[in-house]
Amino acid sequence: MSLELRRVSASGSPAPGVRTVPDVTKLVDTSTCIGCKACEVACQEWNDLPPETTVQTGTYQTLPNTTAHFWNLIKFNEHDDQSGALRWLMRKDQCMHCTEPGCLIACPAPGAIVQYANGIVDFQQDQCIGCGYCITGCPFDVPKFNPQTRRVYKCTLCIDRVSVGLQPACVKACPTSCLQFGTKDAMLEVANRRVDQLKASGFAQAAVYDPPGVGGTGVVTVLAFGDQPELYGLPRNPTVPAAVTFWKGPLKWIGNLGMLGGLAIAAIHYVRFGRKADPDVDHSPTPTAQRPSRHKSTSDENL
Secondary structure (H helix, E strand, O other): OOOOEEEEOOOOOOOOOOOOOOOEEEEEEHHHOOOOOHHHHHHHHHOOOOOOOOOOOOOOOOOOOOEOOEOOEEEEEEEEOOOOOEEEEEEEEOOOOEOOOHHHHHOOOOOOEEEEOOOOEEEOOOOOOOOOHHHHHOOOOOOEEEOOOOEEEOOOOOHHHHOOOOOOHHHHHOOOOOEEEEEHHHHHHHHHHHHHHHHHOOOOOOEEEOOHHHOOEOEEEEEOOOOOHHHHOOOOOOOOOHHHHHHHOHHHHHHHHHHHHHHHHHHHHHHHHOOOOOOOOOOOOOOOOOOOOOOOOHHHHHO
């Protein structure tokens, strides 16, 4: 798989429509997830992440949220449906690898966040300045700051494995095929087929979660209650925050034009009026010092 870059933070980016290789996608079928957490263990082991301290809070969920050392979390959400049945709505929480990544758009550090040609979004910690703007730019609240290293971390979609033709570690470990991996078109085909099966089984609102507000995602999710993504901890209509879009778009160009205008005005003023004189400094020409006469005086001649 090519490691060619599609976009790089804080630099002139190629047109988002350019595709040199097919986008890769992870499919998450929440209706077949059994909450075994094999994907969590596989992620920790493959990425050599240190263990996190867990606290019992009355749920089977490993941690309340992902952390800088825990990039993949199965969330357990209890829901009473209209029939009165209690359902466990489990979802794999991780980076969504957006086609229009808010983290990359917000990042001010050149090369700290990259998007590969296959759509995977990755952080380059050696270029990260720890500003945290990527956290603000993400509509899914995924990037996490590590105060010890002062860097930000998230799921890489196992780019090191994918780049040599392997599946992400979590997909490899899944025992129920709840997780699948392939091209975007292939995964959407599988997802839509599964939605049809769910609808035939009585889940009339089943849907594929692939939000257009971020250009679609590299992690598409099958939801039995597709009309209520909030039940799974997913935003209904995620978009790049307006403040980030304005700051990196119109405000940036307005600032650039303002600086250019200031330089132009300064140049015109200098050409027309010259350098500004200091009234406290005497700028009159200094008289030439009188040189001693080369001719001897009369008194010298008499000597």
